Amino acid sequence: MSAAQLLRHSRKLRSLQNAIDCERSSLARCFSSGSGSFLVKENVGEGRCSLSGVGKRTGGANFSQYNKPMKELETFKVPLGVNRSYTWRRAPTSGIPNAVSGLNGSFSCGQVVSARPFSSSADLPPHQEIGMPSLSPTMTEGNIAKWLKKEGDKVSPGEVLCEVETDKATVEMECMEEGYLAKIIHGDGAKEIKVGEIIAITVEEEGDIEKFKDYKPSSSAEPVAPAESKAQPEPSKPKVEEKEPTKAPEPKAPKTEEAPQSGDRIFASPLARKLAEDNNVPLSSVKGTGPDGRILKADIEDYLGKGGKSEALAAPGLSYVDIPNAQIRKVTANRLLASKQTIPHYYLTVDTRVDKLIKLRGELNPLQEVSGGKKISINDLVIKAAALALRKVPQCNSSWMNDFIRQYHNVNINVAVQTEHGLFVPVIRDADKKGLGTIAEEVKQLAQRAKENSLKPADYEGGTFTVSNLGGPFGIKQFCAIINPPQSAILAIGSAEKRVIPGGADAQYEFGSFMSATLSCDHRVIDGAIGAEFLKAFKGYIENPTSMLL
Numbered sequence: 001m002s003a004a005q006l007l008r009h010s011r012k013l014r015s016l017q018n019a020i021d022c023e024r025s026s027l028a029r030c031f032s033s034g035s036g037s038f039l040v041k042e043n044v045g046e047g048r049c050s051l052s053g054v055g056k057r058t059g060g061a062n063f064s065q066y067n068k069p070m071k072e073l074e075t076f077k078v079p080l081g082v083n084r085s086y087t088w089r090r091a092p093t094s095g096i097p098n099a100v101s102g103l104n105g106s107f108s109c110g111q112v113v114s115a116r117p118f119s120s121s122a123d124l125p126p127h128q129e130i131g132m133p134s135l136s137p138t139m140t141e142g143n144i145a146k147w148l149k150k151e152g153d154k155v156s157p158g159e160v161l162c163e164v165e166t167d168k169a170t171v172e173m174e175c176m177e178e179g180y181l182a183k184i185i186h187g188d189g190a191k192e193i194k195v196g197e198i199i200a201i202t203v204e205e206e207g208d209i210e211k212f213k214d215y216k217p218s219s220s221a222e223p224v225a226p227a228e229s230k231a232q233p234e235p236s237k238p239k240v241e242e243k244e245p246t247k248a249p250e251p252k253a254p255k256t257e258e259a260p261q262s263g264d265r266i267f268a269s270p271l272a273r274k275l276a277e278d279n280n281v282p283l284s285s286v287k288g289t290g291p292d293g294r295i296l297k298a299d300i301e302d303y304l305g306k307g308g309k310s311e312a313l314a315a316p317g318l319s320y321v322d323i324p325n326a327q328i329r330k331v332t333a334n335r336l337l338a339s340k341q342t343i344p345h346y347y348l349t350v351d352t353r354v355d356k357l358i359k360l361r362g363e364l365n366p367l368q369e370v371s372g373g374k375k376i377s378i379n380d381l382v383i384k385a386a387a388l389a390l391r392k393v394p395q396c397n398s399s400w401m402n403d404f405i406r407q408y409h410n411v412n413i414n415v416a417v418q419t420e421h422g423l424f425v426p427v428i429r430d431a432d433k434k435g436l437g438t439i440a441e442e443v444k445q446l447a448q449r450a451k452e453n454s455l456k457p458a459d460y461e462g463g464t465f466t467v468s469n470l471g472g473p474f475g476i477k478q479f480c481a482i483i484n485p486p487q488s489a490i491l492a493i494g495s496a497e498k499r500v501i502p503g504g505a506d507a508q509y510e511f512g513s514f515m516s517a518t519l520s521c522d523h524r525v526i527d528g529a530i531g532a533e534f535l536k537a538f539k540g541y542i543e544n545p546t547s548m549l550l
Contacts, residue, residue, distance in 0.1 A: 123211070124211060124212070124215075125203060125204075125205070125208040125211060126203070126204060126208075127182065127201050127202065127203045127204075127208070127212065128177060128179065128201065128202045128203070129198045129200075129201055129217065130161075130198065130199055130200045130201070130202065131195070131196045131197060131198055131199065132164070132193045132194065132195050132196060132197050132199050133164065133173055133195070134195045135164060135166045135171045135173070135457065136166045136167060136168050136169075136171075136457050136461075137461075138167055138168075138331060139166045139167050139168075139195060140167075140194070140195055141192050141193055141194050141195060141327075142164045142165055142166050142167075142193055142195070142327075143164070143165035143189070143190060143191045143192065143193065143327070144162055144163075144164060144165075144186050144187065144188060144189065144190040144193065144199065145162070145163035145164065145165050145170050145188070145189075146162065146163050146188045146189075147161070147162040147184060147187065147188055148160050148161065148162055148163065149161050149162070149175075149181050150181070150184075151181055151182065151183060151184055151209070152180065152181065152182075152209055153180065153181050154179075154180055154181075154206075155175040155178065155179060155180065155181055155202060156175065156178050157174075157175055157176060157177060157178060158174055158175065159174065159175045160172045160173065160174055160175075161173050161174065161175050161181070161200070162199075162200075165327060165453075166327065166457075167327040167328065167330070167331045168327070168328055168331060168424075168455070168457070168460060169328070169424075169453060169454065169455035169456065169457070169459070169460070170453045170454050170455075171456055171457070175202075177202070178204075179202040179203055179204050180202060180203050180204075180205070180206050180208075180209055181200060181201075181202055182201045182202060182203045182208065182209045182211075182212040182215075183200065183201040183212040183213075183215050184199070184200050185198050185199050185200055185201070185216075185217060186199045186200075198217040201215060266283045266284060266295065267288070267292070267293070267294045267295065268283055268288065268294060268295035268296075269290070269294065269295065269296050269297060271296075271297040272295045272296050272297045272299065272300050275297055275300045275301070276295075276300050279300070279304055280333065280334070280337065281300060281303060281304065283295060285303075286299050286300060286303050287299065326421050326422055328421055328422040328423070328424065329421075329422040329423075332422055332423050335484070335485060336482050338485065339482050339483050339484070339485050340482055342485075343400075343483050343485065343522050343524075344522065344523040344524060345480075345482070345483060345520055345521070345522070345523075346520075346521055346523050346528070346531075347480045347518055347519070347520055347521070348518065348519045348521065348528070348531045348532060348535055349478065349516060349517070349518040349519075350516075350517055350535045350536075350538075350539055351514045351515070351516055351517075352514065352515050352516075352517060352538075352539045352542040352543055353512050353513065353514055353542075353543050354378070354496050354513050354514065354515045354542060354543075355512055355513050356543060356544065356545055356546075357378065357381055357542055357543075357545045358378070358496075358513065360381075360545045360546065361376055361377075361378065361381065364376050364436065368437060368440075371437075373437045373440070373441065374437070374440045374441050374444050375440065376436050376437065376440045377440065377443075377472070378469075378471075378472055378496070379415075379443070379467070379469045379472060379493070380436055380439045380440045380443060381436065381542075381545060381548070382467060382469065382491075382493055382517075382542070383413050383415065383428060383431055383439055383443070383467055384431065384432075384434075384436055384439060384541075384548050385538055385541035385542050385545075385548060386413060386431075386465065386467055386491055386538060387411045387413055387431035387432035387465075388432055388537070388541055388548060389534050389535075389537035389538040389541060390411045390432065390464075390465055390534070391411060391432045392533075392534075392537045393530065393533045393534040393537055394407055394408075395407065395525070395526060395530045396465065396488065396489050396521075396526055396530065396531070396534045397411060397464050397465055398464075398488050398525050398526075399464075399486040399487060399488055399525070400486070400488060400522060400524045400525050401486075405525055408464045410429065410430055410462075410464060411430060411431055411432040411433075411464060411465070412427050412428065412429045412430065412431065412462055412463045412464045412465070413427065413428045413431040413463065413464075413465055413466070413467055414426070414427050414428075414460070414463035414465070414466040414467070414484060414487075415427075415428060415443055415446070415447075415466075415467055415469075416466060416467070416468040416469070416481075417446070417447045417450040417451070419450050419451045419453070420451075421453050424450035424455060424460060425460055425463065425466060425484060426446035426447070426449070426450055426455060426459050426460050427446075427459065427460055427461070427462055427463040428442050428443065428446075429462070436548075446459055463484070463487065464487060465487055465489060465490070465491070466481075466483075466484045466487060466489075466490040466491070467490070467491045467493065468481045468490060468491070468492050468493065469492075469493040470492070470493070470494065470495075471493050471494040471495030471496065471515065471516075472493075472495065474495075475495045476494055476495060477494045477495060477497065477516060478492075478494040478516040478518060479492050479494065479518065480492060480518055480520055481518070481520050482520065483520050483521075483522055487522075488521065488522040488524075488525040488526055489519055489520060489521050489522065489526060489531070489534075490519075490520045491517060491518070491519055491520075491538075492517070492518040492519075492520065493515065493516075493517055494515060494516035494517070494518075495515070496513045496514065496515040497513065497514060497515075498511050498512070498513055499511070499512055499513075499514050515542070517535065517538065517539075517542075519531055519534060519535055
């Protein structure tokens with residue numbers, strides 16, 4: 001039996017009691033994440049297991065403590081992707097090595113947080129607790145868009161269980177093991193589920209489904225919120241202050257009119273400051289209800305619960321509506337705020353004549369129609385010109401890494417797409433090596449997926465440079481875009497407009513179409529002369545577009 005089958009059919013391990021030394025052999029799985037590691041140990045002979053480890057718990061049932069010491073253990077660790085691994089441990093004299101031969105390549109778990117040992121409750125059969133997966137590097141919580149499987153359905157590896165709304169897109173979550181979906185903890189539309197929080201239960205046998213009808217995950221299985229786990233500077237003092245109740249008769253009294261200040265300082269607990277920072281809440285607009293007007297975590301939560309609006313700011317008779325922010329809008333806001341605050345922006349603008357570019361597009365599109373390809377837009381030509389200019393001036397295709405500058409060999413262009421859900425930036429990989437027809441096809445497909453909120457992480461991660469075009473769709477003449485970190489530059493494209501150009505002789509003139517392009521640069525990486533070199537190369541490709549076809 002392969003190692004994967006051993007894991008998937010742990011109930012069958014009981015039948016191996018005569019073949020394996022129960023006292024000296026044990027099988028262990030280690031689930032690890034950025035905030036901690038847990039070891040699930042299954043006693044092969046007796047079919048029991050336990051959980052040990054340190055850090056934040058990210059999923060799984062409660063287990064009874066294993067009471068037999070594990071001596072002289074050898075460890076085999078199999079990496080399975082970002083922040084995920086399985087660890088096998090065995091005593092040198094046990095029969096396990098034969099059972100786990102061929103371990104490499106036997107497992108697939110992605111980033112789904114789950115555990116599948118025996119429950120500590122005697123009345124519950126073996127089951128697997130599926131946690132909210134981390135589907136993007138910045139994801140701390142997610143929403144359940146909809147379940148594609150219902151309770152009682154049989155599930156197999158690779159089948160889609162549900163659609164999860166991450167901080168950037170809606171992603172399908174696949175099943176990792178064969179069994180039956182016994183219980184859905186968080187149904188369609190569930191919001192703000194922390195990464196690792198249990199969302200469903202699966203079992204191996206169909207007859208076990210009914211036993212989980214009223215199942216509720218224990219409180220110990222709930223994950224600790226990242227904001228809380230990081231901000232515990234003084235274990236005793238702040239905790240006492242957070243739990244201190246607000247004085248009952250005084251909440252509306254003049255005493256809470258403003259948080260006390262010493263000079264410009266506002267007094268707030270560490271948890272309150274962290275929560276306010278994560279949600280971009282100015283402490284000066286929050287009323288403190290703690291001792292001497294100190295701002296507590298509950299005050300920030302109350303402020304956010306009211307839509308982030310202070311009662312004093314809501315003028316009597318003023319009509320308004322509070323629109324909740326989608327995850328993508330929150331993430332974009334935080335990234336752009338950090339970009340503007342930490343990156344020394346400067347801007348370079350050049351006007352490019354686009355008559356030849358428009359003429360070339362008019363010649364290529366009939367050929368595209370005949371071949372069944374997508375029409376080539378001005379923006380597709382701009383992406384190609386920017387990619388080739390980056391190949392000529394690779395210093396602009398770089399990132400600031402504090403101790404060094406990372407210069408990329410791949411030219412991956414992010415394209416800003418506005419949707420009703422927020423701003424998305426899908427990526428065209430190796431744009432310098434692709435033809436205009438291929439670029440046009442990919443841009444339209446990615447833009448459509450962005451509008452449907454169905455982009456996957458691979459569709460928007462890994463960009464090295466960004467193009468934002470407000471000219472064609474909106475007629476904006478010129479603008480300065482904010483750099484998309486960790487990139488070092490972004491190109492803002494304005495609309496083309498007719499201008500009068502003086503002729504060679506007096507009283508002679510002609511008309512030409514010109515388009516403004518503004519490069520926002522990170523001065524730590526791109527000096528002014530380097531930025532100017534890039535725009536010179538970009539202008540050359542735009543004004544002589546046939547050179548892009550060579």
